[in-house]
Amino acid sequence: MDPATALLETEENMQKAVEYIIHEFAAVRTGKASPALIENIDVNVSSYGSSMKLKGLAVITVPEPRMIVIQPFDPSTSKDIEKAILESKVGLNPSNEGKLLRLPVPELSEERRKDMVKMVRSLAEEGRVRVRACRKDGIDAAKKMKAANELTEDGQHDHEASVQELTDKFIKEIDEHLVQKEKELMTV
Known part of the structure; x- marks a missing residue:
């Protein structure tokens, strides 16, 4: 493996x-309705005998700022969808109207907002840990290339410095998304 390929792979x-963390942030409720809050809930569909993501079973719309409407492709799955939402950690109570489900999104209390901020911070830390694991892989690749005489010692140091620059860049990006999400959560 050449240094450029190793660096590109690390990046x-x-x-x-970072994309995983951004996706996880989108699923954190901010008091505003969003399909991202529920689209990845796993639904155990008894009539199909399998588990599927909610977005594969229904059309999810937001007709009002505080309302999510779920219209199942197959109306017989609405009970399974309702059960999955109740069992999930989103804290929303669906109203089953037969062919569609309505999910009112209530205002978040100050205490709940603070809990959400703690959860978002732990998600951000998880993202930083993932980026650091990638850094370790990148540095290990440089050591292997040095051992295989594909890199000089100076080349190894340059490669490690490049990996560290990438690490700093992506951790900064996670921190920026964290600040934005905290602001979003604490805005009433």
Whole structure:
């Protein structure tokens, strides 16, 4: 493996870690209705005998700022969808109207907002840990290339410095998303 490929691979892995955290942030409720809050809930569909993501079973719309409407493709799955939402950690209570489900999104209390901020901070730390694991892989790759005489000692140090620059860049990106999400959560 050449140094440029190793660096590119490290950067791609770090980018995936950041994208994962951004996706996880989207699922954290801010008091505003959003399909991202529920679209990845696993629904155990008894009539199909399998588990599927909610977004694969229904159309999810937001007709009002505080209302999510779920319209199942197959109306017989509405009970399974309702059960999955109740069992999930989103804290929303669906109203089953047969062919569709309504999910009112209540205002968040100050205490609940603070809990959400703690949860978002722990998600951000998880993202930082993932980026640091990618850094370790990148540095290990440099050591292997040095051992295989594909890199000089100076080349190894340069490669490690490049990996550290990438790490700093992606951790900064996670921190920026964290600040934005905290602001969003604490805005009433």
